[in-house]
Amino acid sequence: MSGPGESNNEDDDVYARGLMRHGAPRRGFPRRGTDPRVAYQLVQDELMLDGVSRMNLATFCTTWVEPEVRKLMDQSIDKNMIDKDEYPQTAELERRCVRMLADLWNAPDPASARGTSTTGSSEAAMLCGLAAKFAWRGRRTAAGESTDRPNLVCGPVQVCWEKFARYFDVEIRQVPLSGDKLLMTPDDVGRYCDENTIMVVCNFGQTFTGLFEDVRGISDALDRFQERTGLDVRLHVDGASGAFVAPFVNPDLVWDFRLPRVRSLNASGHKGGLAPLGAGWALWREASDLPEELVFDVDYLGGNEATFNLNFSRPGGQVVAQYYDFVRLGHEGYAHVHRAKYETARHIAAGVAGMGPFEVISGGDPDLGITAVAWRMAGDESFTPYDLADRLRTRGWLVPAYPLPRDRDDEIVQRVLVRHGFSRDMADLFLEDMVDCVGHLRRHTPSPSLTQAEAGGFNHGAGSRSRVPGEPGR
Numbered sequence: 001m002s003g004p005g006e007s008n009n010e011d012d013d014v015y016a017r018g019l020m021r022h023g024a025p026r027r028g029f030p031r032r033g034t035d036p037r038v039a040y041q042l043v044q045d046e047l048m049l050d051g052v053s054r055m056n057l058a059t060f061c062t063t064w065v066e067p068e069v070r071k072l073m074d075q076s077i078d079k080n081m082i083d084k085d086e087y088p089q090t091a092e093l094e095r096r097c098v099r100m101l102a103d104l105w106n107a108p109d110p111a112s113a114r115g116t117s118t119t120g121s122s123e124a125a126m127l128c129g130l131a132a133k134f135a136w137r138g139r140r141t142a143a144g145e146s147t148d149r150p151n152l153v154c155g156p157v158q159v160c161w162e163k164f165a166r167y168f169d170v171e172i173r174q175v176p177l178s179g180d181k182l183l184m185t186p187d188d189v190g191r192y193c194d195e196n197t198i199m200v201v202c203n204f205g206q207t208f209t210g211l212f213e214d215v216r217g218i219s220d221a222l223d224r225f226q227e228r229t230g231l232d233v234r235l236h237v238d239g240a241s242g243a244f245v246a247p248f249v250n251p252d253l254v255w256d257f258r259l260p261r262v263r264s265l266n267a268s269g270h271k272g273g274l275a276p277l278g279a280g281w282a283l284w285r286e287a288s289d290l291p292e293e294l295v296f297d298v299d300y301l302g303g304n305e306a307t308f309n310l311n312f313s314r315p316g317g318q319v320v321a322q323y324y325d326f327v328r329l330g331h332e333g334y335a336h337v338h339r340a341k342y343e344t345a346r347h348i349a350a351g352v353a354g355m356g357p358f359e360v361i362s363g364g365d366p367d368l369g370i371t372a373v374a375w376r377m378a379g380d381e382s383f384t385p386y387d388l389a390d391r392l393r394t395r396g397w398l399v400p401a402y403p404l405p406r407d408r409d410d411e412i413v414q415r416v417l418v419r420h421g422f423s424r425d426m427a428d429l430f431l432e433d434m435v436d437c438v439g440h441l442r443r444h445t446p447s448p449s450l451t452q453a454e455a456g457g458f459n460h461g462a463g464s465r466s467r468v469p470g471e472p473g474r
């Protein structure tokens with residue numbers, strides 16, 4: 001759309017041309033295209049406004065990968081996970097990953113465990129939840145009992161379980177928190193389970209604090225519940241972030257298929273698994289734990305393949321990259337990566353505790369949780385965690401402040417996730433900035449009108465943009 005005297009010559013400087021002078025298409029579908037150099041520069045420039053992902057200390061997800069992973073992702077851009085006949089080797093890598101994970105998580109017979117890659121733990125949670133619901137319904141129907149009121153018992157969970165419950169019509173019974181209790185405990189479960197409980201979901205790496213629930217204790221409690229009531233309630237472990245950490249760093253912690261009651265497990269390959277975004281895993285202890293009604297045979301891509309995913313087409317690069325990670329790092333390599341993260345987390349926890357105004361509630365103990373450091377205000381200060389989050393953002397750090405789950409939501413906590421690619425040096429830079437920010441906030445008491453809603457509440461991903469009072473939304 002060049003006007004008189006305007007150049008649209010391909011040799012001309014990118015910024016002297018078409019869209020660069022007239023602005024980006026925003027509303028209507030653009031009538032004409034533009035050449036790739038201009039389009040690329042335009043899109044790339046817009047993306048500068050995103051934060052620097054590696055300074056986003058809110059996310060659990062992978063933000064650093066080796067160059068080889070980028071190459072494999074690029075080479076896999078055309079691989080469709082569903083098309084196992086056209087891309088049999090990508091399908092084979094997925095099968096290998098499933099067997100390796102069944103081995104890592106101590107399935108009784110890794111060769112016969114069922115599992116699949118997914119787009120993340122959320123899809124895996126839907127699949128595992130559905131498997132439990134179908135299995136429960138099958139049992140109840142066979143016994144001539146009603147199947148209209150399924151429920152799921154859990155502590156404070158990631159939103160994917162609330163989604164599962166709502167999307168698939170299951171009552172969610174979340175054990176309330178009280179006092180200093182931040183997790184579901186073995187004492188709780190018996191009181192919330194009944195004949196309509198499709199499963200209990202244990203958090204292995206809780207979203208709010210990074211803490212592990214006591215899976216073994218909860219499993220034992222369900223054994224006692226069964227002795228009392230005759231009801232055999234299956235246990236599912238949401239190991240989104242913990243399942244790829246504990247086996248390497250804390251192998252004696254028993255939370256996985258070593259417990260016979262654990263029938264299924266989900267994990268995010270793109271968290272502790274170190275794969276790029278879009279990698280998740282769902283595994284069942286034995287083939288019989290995945291009801292046959294959930295498995296479809298697809299034959300119109302050539303060949304005949306079983307599929308039990310929510311999606312049909314799905315990118316294959318994440319699975320390829322996950323397999324690369326397993327081969328590249330092995331058990332020892334994962335242990336080294338995660339141990340370094342724990343060291344850094346403990347360093348940050350000590351630094352935050354030493355600043356004065358904060359009390360650390362979880363931080364870098366592999367017996368207790370993942371590499372999250374969470375803290376709350378220790379006493380009266382003239383600023384809130386929301387003010388600190390806002391101030392840290394001026395240096396580019398994204399550190400969420402949010403209320404604890406229901407029943408404890410009067411308490412505001414703040415949390416950083418130490419991830420692969422976050423070095424001791426970066427931790428030191430972060431701590432120095434935090435000291436500066438605290439000093440600033442003490443000298444310049446923030447306006448009390450910066451409420452939680454304005455500051456942006458808990459957001460597990462990129463965090464929402466905060467708004468400075470009196471300024472229009474940025």
Ligand SMILES: *Cc1c(COP(=O)(O)O)cnc(C)c1O
Nearest residue numbers: 120121122158205207240241268
């Ligand atoms: C991240 C997370 C999820 C959701 O996983 P995605 O891979 O982001 O879909 C579920 N549960 C827990 C405990 C998590 O940490």
